[in-house]
Amino acid sequence: xxxxxxxxxxxxxxxxxxxxxxxxxxxxxxxxxxxxxxxxxxxxxxxxxxxxxxxxxxxxxxxxxxxxxxxxxxxxxxxxxxxxxxxxxxxxxxxxxxxxxxxxxxxxxxxxx
Amino acid sequence: xxxxxxxxxxxxxxxxxxxxxxxxxxxxxxxxxxxxxxxxxxxxxxxxxxxxxxxxxxxxxxxxxxxxxxxxxxxxxxxxxxxxxxxxxxxxxxxxxxxxxxxxxxxxxxxxxxx
Numbered sequence: 001x002x003x004x005x006x007x008x009x010x011x012x013x014x015x016x017x018x019x020x021x022x023x024x025x026x027x028x029x030x031x032x033x034x035x036x037x038x039x040x041x042x043x044x045x046x047x048x049x050x051x052x053x054x055x056x057x058x059x060x061x062x063x064x065x066x067x068x069x070x071x072x073x074x075x076x077x078x079x080x081x082x083x084x085x086x087x088x089x090x091x092x093x094x095x096x097x098x099x100x101x102x103x104x105x106x107x108x109x110x111x112x113x
Numbered sequence: 114x115x116x117x118x119x120x121x122x123x124x125x126x127x128x129x130x131x132x133x134x135x136x137x138x139x140x141x142x143x144x145x146x147x148x149x150x151x152x153x154x155x156x157x158x159x160x161x162x163x164x165x166x167x168x169x170x171x172x173x174x175x176x177x178x179x180x181x182x183x184x185x186x187x188x189x190x191x192x193x194x195x196x197x198x199x200x201x202x203x204x205x206x207x208x209x210x211x212x213x214x215x216x217x218x219x220x221x222x223x224x225x226x227x228x
Contacts, residue, residue, distance in 0.1 A: 009153060034216060043117075043203060043219035044156075051215060090155060092217075098210050099163075100171075101217055103148075105155040 002027045002093045006104035014112045019063075019078040021107045023091030026072065033074040034092040034101070035065055044090060050074060061085070086111045116140045117220035119204050125226045132191045134223050136204030143209050145187040146217065147171075147179060150201040159202075162187055163209070194227040201225075 007022040025031055032051045036044040048059025055067040061084075065076045074091060091104040117138045126132050136145065143164050148156040148171075158171030160179040168179060176198060180188045191198055201224050205217040 006155075032215065036219075041222075043221045044205075044217075045219070046216050049216055094215075096210070098207060098215050100158065100161070101146075103156040105153055 002031065002095060002100075002102045004091050004093050004102055004104035006089075006091050006107050008107055009105065010108045010110065012110040012112060013081045015083055016080050019076070019081045019085065019109065021076040021089050021091075021109065023065075023074045023076065023104060024072050025074060025091070025093045027093055027095065029095050032094045032096075032098070033065075033067060034094070035059065035063070035074075035076050036090045036092060036103075038088045038090065038106075040087070047076070047089070081109075081111045083111050083113065085109060117204060117206055117218055119202075119220040119223050121223060122221065123224045125228065126194055127228050128193075128195055130194050130227075132194050132225065134189045134202055134204075134225070136187045136189070136220055138185050138204075138206045138218075138220075140206055140218060141184075142206040142218070143184065144207045145181065146205040146207075147177075147187070147189045148203045148205065149173070149198075150203060150222075156203065159189065191225075191227075194225075196227045199225060199227045 003026045005024045034049045035047040048057045050067045058064045092101045094101045146161040147159040162181045178190045204220040207217045
C-alpha cells in the first residue's frame with residue numbers, strides 16, 4: 001500500500017527566503033512522486049514529478065524536489081520565495097500502473113512581505 | 114478552453130436532495146476520477162473509471178454513485194445529500210500507463226454546500 005505524509009499543515013516564510021515543504025512516502029514498490037500546487041479557487045496544477053529518471057527534479061516556477069530513497073522523502077524546495085508562491089501544495093504518490101494516486105493532506109504556504 | 118470542466122462550480126442544496134456533479138474532458142484520456150477535498154485531509158478518492166465499462170470504488174464511496182456516459186464524461190451523484198458531504202469536489206483525468214505523461218489533470222472544482 002502507498003501513503004504520503006506532509007509535515008506541517010502551514011508553513012510561513014518571508015519573501016526571498018528558502019522554501020522547504022516536506023513529504024515522506026510509504027510504498028511497497030518503487031514509487032512515482034508528484035507535487036501539485038493549488039491556488040485559491042482553482043484546481044490542482046502539476047509542479048513537478050519523479051518517474052524513476054533523475055533523482056533531482058526541476059519543475060515550474062523555480063521549484064525542485066529530490067527523491068531520496070533511503071529517507072523515503074521527496075521534499076520540495078525553492079531558493080527564494082515570491083509572494084505569488086502563496087498557495088497550498090500537495091505531495092502525491094503512485095506506482096507503476098498509475099491506477100491510483102494517493103495525496104498528502106497538504107501544506108499551505110504563506111509568504112510574508 | 115479548459116481541458117477538464119466541471120459543472121456547476123458552486124451549489125447549495127438541502128439535506129435529502131439528489132445532486133449531480135458533471136465532469137467533461139477534451140484531453141482524450143481513458144481514465145477519470147472523482148475526489149473530495151476537505152480542510153486538513155487532502156484529496157480523497159471517491160470513484161474512478163478506466164474506461165466506459167469500468168467503474169471502481171475509491172476509499173470513500175459510501176453515499177455516492179457515478180456514471181461514465183462516454184469517454185469524455187463522468188458524473189458524480191449524491192442520491193440523498195447530507196451535511197457532511199459539504200466539500201470541494203474535483204474531477205481528474207489521466208492517460209493509461211505508457212500512453213502519456215502519467216500525471217493527473219484536474220478540473221477547477223465544484224464547491225458543494227449541504228444545509
